[in-house]
Amino acid sequence: MKPVAPAPVTSPLLQVENLQVAFSTRHGVVTALHGIDIALESGETLGIVGESGSGKSVTSLAVMRLLDRAGRITGGRVRFEGRDITHANHADLRRLRGSALSMIFQNPRVALNPIRTVEQQIVDVLAAHGRLSRANARTQALDLLRAVLIRDPEARLGAYPHELSGGMCQRVMIAMAIACEPALLIADEPTTGLDVTTQQTVMELLARIKAERGMAMILITHDLGLAARWCDRIAVMEAGRVVENGPTEALFEAPQHPYTRRLVAASPTRRSTLADLAPEAPPVFAVPKVLKAGTPPLLELVHVVKSFGGPTRAVDDVSFRLPPGGALGLVGESGSGKSTLSRLICRLIDPDDGDIVFEGQSIARIPAREFHKSPFRRDIQIVFQDSHDSLNPRHTAFDSIAHPLRRLEGLRDGAALTERVRDAANRAGLPMALLERFPHQLSGGQKARVGIARAIAPRPKLMVLDEPTAALDVSVQAVILQLLDRLRREDGIGLLFVSHDLNVVRMLCDDLVVLQAGKVVEAGPSQAIFQRPQAEYTRTLLDAVPYFDPQRRHAFSVPTAEPLSIAAKNA
């Protein structure tokens, strides 16, 4: 598909024409990009959205000519400031990279050199492009840190990456990326993995720097909310093709391509319900629950305290209760103690004080190292945040799901075990054909299903879900959320849903508990908290969630000068 904008008088800053990229693999040559057309004017922000495997990152790497050895540009052209750089030699590329084209990556901690200080790394970039006057190298580095609004920049100069938080590392990356005043900055998922409030500040910073310096930016993201909020134009990618391309408002308000429509439908807005997100999913048949009066809560926490040595408590006097078959959301940012709390409830670690009561019986007194012998081990299962990390790389999907059945129910290999594994896989929506695969042969969504199937295999009464959808694409997230809701309503499994995303929690859970620094700051019915948050912290969290809302553009992203493409159209 050709760019929507008519050809402007001057050539655009970046023009990608019919770009094709192929990778040679063990199974022959795989085409990653089937002819991409993208154009970007200076000062403009282009969002490239799409789900994993759609070729977003390959596009940016191909533009930067940073493809690894297996990847090759097999056709098309990349023009930058009118020059064809598709086959530029290494010397030219080195001059371009950093000084004209710059890039920031998804995981700033990995992208920074762990054994060099922040100052050294910034100076390296300046020196590589001959922009350094040795005398004031330090001043230049300091100015850059000030530009990215790092608190106490003098002290940060001597810091190593591991001494900085994720958000700070990303600021340092941005400082390095803008050090040589590039004309184009490519940001590949710059906020993925950061807390929502940090996400917000990093994006505000990027937009501000972009506006101040007149840079153009390509924002690569899987998050439509983020793209809608910060980008002027959007290119939607699916399976190596740009399926739709246009100004943000027009594109999201009236998506043309079926894939864009599906993406838009799957992105949670402030008002969407689980049923809205994945309309094709079969309806949930709720078994009416009759709770007798006086039924003890499924789970009750009473003044639970946990610290890992040191003065701060990871979990500080937390109490809440969860009725049988209920769904409770635990919301907070990293460091709020929500993961510690989920491990305490699963009895993988011991609390320092307080009580954990499961179906009327205290389980806090059973030491974590003995808990595998307790009958409650079966009843409380957990689904971990990183579905890849939580699957044993030497186990096939079948073995992973069979693991709790072998250990907790003493089932031996045979028809009974196979039956139970297949049943669990079936309820988790995992195709039987995938049971023989190893984790690295499964996609993210499939691994999440294996993790859920493993948790429901021993037929637990309580499932603790530690951010089970954080690493998933929106369409997969929608399906997984619906699956969890179904398990709860049809099988009566109580859910404790741990997440940083208030909006997702709102759709799945009746009640929620907001945690900050190990303490409960707010608790109550999710709808009420969502509509009328009482605590300041809850309000901050709510504001930071990048809902998908095409109307809600940020002030900083309104361009100071109209981009050429729009100007040309108006003329």
Place this chain on the structure above:
Amino acid sequence: MSEMAIGRSGTGRHIAYVLRSNPVTAVAAAGTLLLVLIAAFAPMLVPYDPVASNVPHALEPPSSLHWAGTDQLGRDILSRIIAATRLDLVIAVSAVSLSFVVGAVIGGFCGYRGGRLDRWVGRFVDVLMAFPLFVLAMALVAALGNRVENIVIATAVINLPFYIRFARAEVNVRRNAGWVEASRACGDSHLSVVLRVLLPNVLPAMAVQISLNLGWAILNAAGLSFIGLGVTAPTPEWGIMVAEGARFITTGKWWLVALPGLALMLTVLCFNLLGDGLRDILDPRMRT
């Protein structure tokens, strides 16, 4: 793109792929198989009795009757080389298995638990490694007695520190992985996490160490025999054959030393080359 890369492949197909893409591994595997067969069927393969002396035919160079020549007592060298394969392989394999099993378990627990146990075992290993290892092996055999079992024990002990350190390091980087925690939620005790979850995952990396060590263990056993410890005179063993033949090398009787030495060298080479291939075969992540 990802759908294409994902394809179920059986273990047989995977091994075939590894061998095809890495011909050196295939050669090493074939060599190792040949060695095992020779060791297993040695009594049937030898053209002469390896210990029967035939003094009139002593020190004959290689000929059509005696392909590798004869030694100072007229014994057929080829028969002795073939007969020695079994003893040398048994010593090497049992010594390495012993140190692997003991080392992996101790190292696995140290890596998983950390703390005081880890520190004490770590210091003990440091002390063990501070000795010249061959001298330690000599001392052990001398103290325990000149028998095959004791060569095995001595070789196992001097290998032990490497396995403990290796297993400790490999387990240590994995102990905080999500799947370790997940297996505890699935009902594994700490003991079963180490033995049934962590150690199997460490195995591919250790396979390289094992095969390198097999070669080294054979050299060690041969070295002990060479200096007169361990296996004693009439028994065919590569180390003894080299030691006894060394006296004759100055008079131009090269075959007494060269041919057992060559057998030793090729065996060690085979094991060393096998290492990398073995890791690729054992690691399911290499299957795509």
